[in-house]
Amino acid sequence: MQIRLTIAAACLGLVTLGAPARAQSDNDIEKGIEQYRRMLKEDPWSNPGLLDADRGEALWKTPAGPNKVSLEKCDLGKGAGVVDGAFAELPKYFADAGRVMDLETRLMWCMEKLQGAVHADLVKKPYPAGGQPVKDLGAIATYVASKSSGMKYAATLDQPQEQAAVELGHTIFFRRQGPHDFACATCHNESGKRIRLQGLPHLSDPKEAKEVVGQWPAYRVSTTQVMTMQHRLYDCYWQMRMPELQIGSDVSVALISYLTKNAEGGEIASPGLKR
């Protein structure tokens, strides 16, 4: 595994560092990226994100927080403690919380209600710095998502509250703001486009949404860490020159609801592997 990762990382370096790439034609570079993507896909077990899924499983079962209880009684939507297939049906409206929740938001709710965690602590610094492993919440999310891997997205999102979340997410996807006038749609409303050499999925198109949304949480080779969907959105808003998007906010939950609706019927392949 170590060797494969090293090869993949070396290949990435060739593509992004520029110096050796300058002599190549555009076509060669595209081919290099394709080859790198193939290498990532060929051996799923070379994905370091699986180590975080294992860590997440241990954390799920370990008593924690002021109440010293595990998350094993957490209801992710299919009943207390049911993990298998739960991610495939999220986001959904939870009557006990009175709001629509995606996986990470629901996990935080369980940490608060079962383990006695303080909400302000959970949302304070939820994501790792570059090169650091995904934090505990993200590791647990990776574990839960991996237990739906191979299944198809089956979130119905047909309750009035869920429909409202999808609609809010749809509107926010096209909402331009900030000093650069950026919206999600600026980068993700057309097929076959790139930022520098990074391909951009056309996320408002169900066909492309089905291919990529189910890959999150994903291991990113460029930052050597698992990135969750909430973290992915936080990073997008950083690029959009907006302030720090709060984990579990109505905006992030709505965007995840919108993306999941677009990805309905798509296969879950989490943790995915990304550049």
Add this chain to the structure above:
Amino acid sequence: MKALILATLVILAGVTASPAADTAKVDAAIVAAFPSVLADWKSRFDQDETMKQCSASQNAPKQDVAAEINKREKAKIEYPADGKLLGDWKSGEKLAQSGYGLRFTDIPARQPDGGNCYACHQLTKAEVSYGTVGPSLLGYGKVRKFSEADTKAAYEKIYNAQASYACSNMPRFGTNHVLTIDQIKDLVALVMSPDSPANK
């Protein structure tokens, strides 16, 4: 804070087109989603009339709205006092490479804000790591025979892309004070100077 949000809601509900309730709801959700915002960043939540029209039409405004946007944005363009539009292409190349600036990790600023042109455009043969969200600008000045009119159009395009193309994805670099007039002149030189690598 709650009073501020409420006041914002009341104001927005009063001035925005229907469905007013939805717009107010979206704006309130945006304000609530970024609780750590710095005081002088709060204006980033707000949308001017052009942003509202582009968001509502999903960047495909009807002809009359597009014309209205063109006219409004054209009026916002400021020109260099001395009338000279061509700066230094070498400085322009550096600006085109840099995506630094205005992100929450860029405070306090440690270097000038960049234009990040290569993120979306091909500009020179030497730089192969370019994006394709915008059109290729390779040979831009050459095919336009380095004309004065096209130099002015390039300046206007960078200063405020929506003066000519309503709801363009391109930031309004001058109007939104992302780049200074001098920086924009350097970028004009990058695409319009005969000696720029973009035209070699």
